[in-house]
Amino acid sequence: MIKHVAFQITNYISIGCILLCLFSCKTDTTTNKDQLVFRYNEHKNIGSLDPAFSKDIADIWATNQLFNGLVQMDENLNVNPCIAKSWTISEDAKTYIFNLRDDVFFHKHELFGKDSTRTVKASDFEYSLNRLLDKQIASPGSWILNKVDRFKAINDSLFQIKLKQPFPAFLGLLTMKYCSVVPKEIVEHYQSDFRANPIGTGPFKFKRWEENIKLVFRKNNNYFEYDEKGKPLPYLEAVAITFLPDKQSEFMQFAQGNIDFVSGLDASYKDEILTASGALRDKYEKNTTLIRGPYLNTEYLAFYMDSETPEIQSKLLRQAVNYGFDRKKMMIYLRNGVGIPANGGFIPKGLPGYNETAGFSYKPEKAKQLIEQFKKESGIPNPEITITTIGNYLSFCEFIQRELQKTGLTVNIDVIPAATLKEGKANGKLDMFRASWVADYPDAENYLSLYYSKNFAPHGPNYTHFKNALFDTWYERAFTETKPKNRALLYKKMDSLVMQEAPIIPMFYDEVVRFTRKNVTGLGINPINLLELKRVKKQD
Numbered sequence: 001m002i003k004h005v006a007f008q009i010t011n012y013i014s015i016g017c018i019l020l021c022l023f024s025c026k027t028d029t030t031t032n033k034d035q036l037v038f039r040y041n042e043h044k045n046i047g048s049l050d051p052a053f054s055k056d057i058a059d060i061w062a063t064n065q066l067f068n069g070l071v072q073m074d075e076n077l078n079v080n081p082c083i084a085k086s087w088t089i090s091e092d093a094k095t096y097i098f099n100l101r102d103d104v105f106f107h108k109h110e111l112f113g114k115d116s117t118r119t120v121k122a123s124d125f126e127y128s129l130n131r132l133l134d135k136q137i138a139s140p141g142s143w144i145l146n147k148v149d150r151f152k153a154i155n156d157s158l159f160q161i162k163l164k165q166p167f168p169a170f171l172g173l174l175t176m177k178y179c180s181v182v183p184k185e186i187v188e189h190y191q192s193d194f195r196a197n198p199i200g201t202g203p204f205k206f207k208r209w210e211e212n213i214k215l216v217f218r219k220n221n222n223y224f225e226y227d228e229k230g231k232p233l234p235y236l237e238a239v240a241i242t243f244l245p246d247k248q249s250e251f252m253q254f255a256q257g258n259i260d261f262v263s264g265l266d267a268s269y270k271d272e273i274l275t276a277s278g279a280l281r282d283k284y285e286k287n288t289t290l291i292r293g294p295y296l297n298t299e300y301l302a303f304y305m306d307s308e309t310p311e312i313q314s315k316l317l318r319q320a321v322n323y324g325f326d327r328k329k330m331m332i333y334l335r336n337g338v339g340i341p342a343n344g345g346f347i348p349k350g351l352p353g354y355n356e357t358a359g360f361s362y363k364p365e366k367a368k369q370l371i372e373q374f375k376k377e378s379g380i381p382n383p384e385i386t387i388t389t390i391g392n393y394l395s396f397c398e399f400i401q402r403e404l405q406k407t408g409l410t411v412n413i414d415v416i417p418a419a420t421l422k423e424g425k426a427n428g429k430l431d432m433f434r435a436s437w438v439a440d441y442p443d444a445e446n447y448l449s450l451y452y453s454k455n456f457a458p459h460g461p462n463y464t465h466f467k468n469a470l471f472d473t474w475y476e477r478a479f480t481e482t483k484p485k486n487r488a489l490l491y492k493k494m495d496s497l498v499m500q501e502a503p504i505i506p507m508f509y510d511e512v513v514r515f516t517r518k519n520v521t522g523l524g525i526n527p528i529n530l531l532e533l534k535r536v537k538k539q540d
Contacts, residue, residue, distance in 0.1 A: 035519070035539060036238065037237060037239070038236050038240070039239075039258070039260050039261075040239075040240075040242075040259050040261045040263075041254075042058050042061070042241050042242070042243055043243070043245055043247055044056065044057075045245075046243075049195055049198040049209070050182075050194050051063045051066075051178060051200070052178060053139060053141075054141070055140045055141070057529065060177050060531075061530070062215065063177045063180065064530060065202055065531075066107075066200040066204060067200035067201065068082050068083050068104070068180060069083065069175065069176075070082060070098050070125065070174050071171055071174050072175055073172070073175040075526040077351070077526075077528070079174075079175060083101055083104050084098035092166065093480075093482050094163045094164075094165065095160065095161070096161045096170070097158060097160050099158060100158070100159060101120075104120040104201050105119055106118060106186075106200065107201070107205040107206070108222075112183075112185070120181055120201060122155065123153040123156070124181050124182070124184070125151075125153070125181055126151060126159070128182050129145065131187070132179075141178025141179075144176060147163050147167045147170065148162070148164070149163055149164045165479060166480050167479060168443070168478075168484075168487060169441055169446070172441040172443050176441065181200070181201060183199055196209055201224075202223070203225070203533070204217035204218060204236075204238075204239055205218055205219075205220045207238070213242075214240065214241065215243075216238060216239070216241070218238050219236060219238065234533065234534040235522070235534075235535065236536055236537070236538070239533060248266070250262060251266070251268065251273075254515065254517075255284075261523065263514050263515075263529070265336065270336050274290075275337075276332055276336055276337065279337075288515055289516045291525045292512060292514070293350075293525045294511060294512070295350070295438075295509070295510040296348055296438060296442060297348065297438040297439070298342065298346055298347075298437050298447065299342070299506075299507045300436065300437070300505060301321075301433070301504065302432065302463060302464050302504045303318055303431070303432050303502075304428055304430060304432070304463075305466050305467070310383075312385070312431050314374050315501065316370045316373055316377070318502035318505075319360070319502045320370035320374070320407065321367075321505050322359070322502055323363040323366045324364060325362065325400045325404060327341035327343060330396065330508070331508055333399065334395050334396060338511050338513050339511050340508060340510075340511060341508055342506030342507055342508045343356065343359050343361050344357070345358035345359050345492075345495035345498065346447050346448075346450070346451075346498060347444045347447050347448070347491060347495050348439075348447070350509075351439070351527070352484060352491070353495065358492070358495050358499045359506055364406065367407040368407045368408060371407055372408065382410060383409055384411065384412060385411055386411075386412040386414055386431060386432060387401070387414070388415075388416060388434065389416075389434040390416065390434070394413065394415055397434065401413060421434075427457070427458055444495075445475075449461055449462075451464070451471060451494075451498050452472060453467040453468070453472050454472075464503040464504065468497060468501065470497065471494055474490055474493060474494050474497075477490065512525050517538075519538050519539040519540070520538055521536070521537050522536045523536050
């Protein structure tokens with residue numbers, strides 16, 4: 001612990017020196033400089049500031065401050081204009097034409113020449129998307145363009161994308177940081193070192209990065225967005241990120257007022273800050289704000305439908321498992337009430353298509369009846385199943401184990417490393433396993449793709465090997481349905497069909513949980529857990 005404290009003191013002295021330099025030119029000595037700096041810790045570290053490699057949430061949060069794309073998503077998952085001020089979609093839903101703003105500038109850099117910057121043009125988007133397809137670069141975001149036939153700059157202000165087939169979720173894909181615009185002359189100058197020398201168009205610009213120690217962004221005074229009152233964004237002067245490697249130390253820094261924000265509910269401090277029902281404890285109410293809302297993440301257990309094990313093959317038994325444990329009680333005991341019990345389908349709360357009546361409620365007597373029926377029909381007097389999981393989710397599996405054993409079903413638990421679990425579920429080696437699905441893009445098709453028969457793992461995300469002809473028909477029809485309400489109804493039908501066959505046991509829909517200091521406003525929350533800082537303010 002002494003080492004952590006010493007590291008932290010050194011860390012904050014270093015950041016303090018940087019920020020002192022940032023503000024030394026200001027003459028208004030009455031201003032509290034600290035209120036202009038938003039401070040947070042990234043315990044998972046940051047691998048790259050190049051948006052083409054923004055795969056992990058840590059990288060996405062950082063690049064979101066530095067870069068913009070054609071479109072952006074609001075807190076309600078609506079796709080809104082960004083660098084593209086408007087767009088049109090052809091009647092066959094395959095051609096998109098984006099009309100770009102003419103007042104978006106890249107962050108200043110000497111390579112831009114005399115004025116040290118230039119405006120963004122459609123050709124910049126053509127270059128940026130081509131980077132995703134460049135096999136030498138090997139961007140993990142190349143899959144975003146799988147349904148794209150071609151794209152081109154029509155002129156400086158018009159950018160065209162043509163799809164191979166209609167895909168209603170495409171605009172949502174374009175909001176991902178992979179699709180950010182980058183300047184060719186800067187990227188080609190730095191090449192792979194662009195990861196640590198990022199130049200974008202975002203509300204903040206890169207200042208300094210000492211890897212594993214600190215990262216500092218400064219306000220972009222040329223940023224193109226304004227608030228509702230006509231005031232330029234962002235409000236903050238700087239963002240300072242530290243890299244303490246564990247969540248407990250991070251929380252201590254938050255409790256001491258050294259950082260402004262903590263994300264997520266870690267076991268190391270959940271009981272310290274929250275009651276069993278999920279409310280802030282009295283000692284934190286004065287200085288802390290709790291923000292929580294739906295997160296597009298479904299935590300679940302899955303059956304491998306091609307298993308030769310009789311218990312796994314039985315729909316009766318799969319349904320019994322779904323009926324046999326109390327999800328609400330599980331969330332109170334194990335998550336302090338944070339998370340939504342998954343009594344609906346696989347599509348999580350917060351997405352169009354969510355169906356709260358599609359799933360299973362807690363009916364232990366029903367579970368017992370189904371298991372007794374299975375025993376009679378199968379001739380197996382002592383049915384048993386084995387749940388394979390990783391250590392982080394052992395407590396959930398043990399809770400389900402205790403509950404199900406009351407119904408007459410023996411449950412074993414096998415704890416293995418994450419890499420082994422990943423390989424096993426991809427290659428059909430596990431009869432039953434714990435999993436989660438976080439949305440790659442905010443459309444329920446992303447979740448339903450796990451049950452399309454042409455997506456069998458390891459070549460797709462259908463890890464259960466679920467197969468149903470009617471489901472496949474509806475899934476394919478959804479691609480041609482351009483009206484959101486009609487598509488949402490179709491999604492609900494597909495989700496209900498999956499739950500009737502019970503290849504999975506949804507446990508809970510996750511929630512975004514954020515703790516901020518009381519003097520922080522405007523942070524907000526969204527179902528994709530994106531960190532938006534351009535509207536954040538800090539008060540004295």
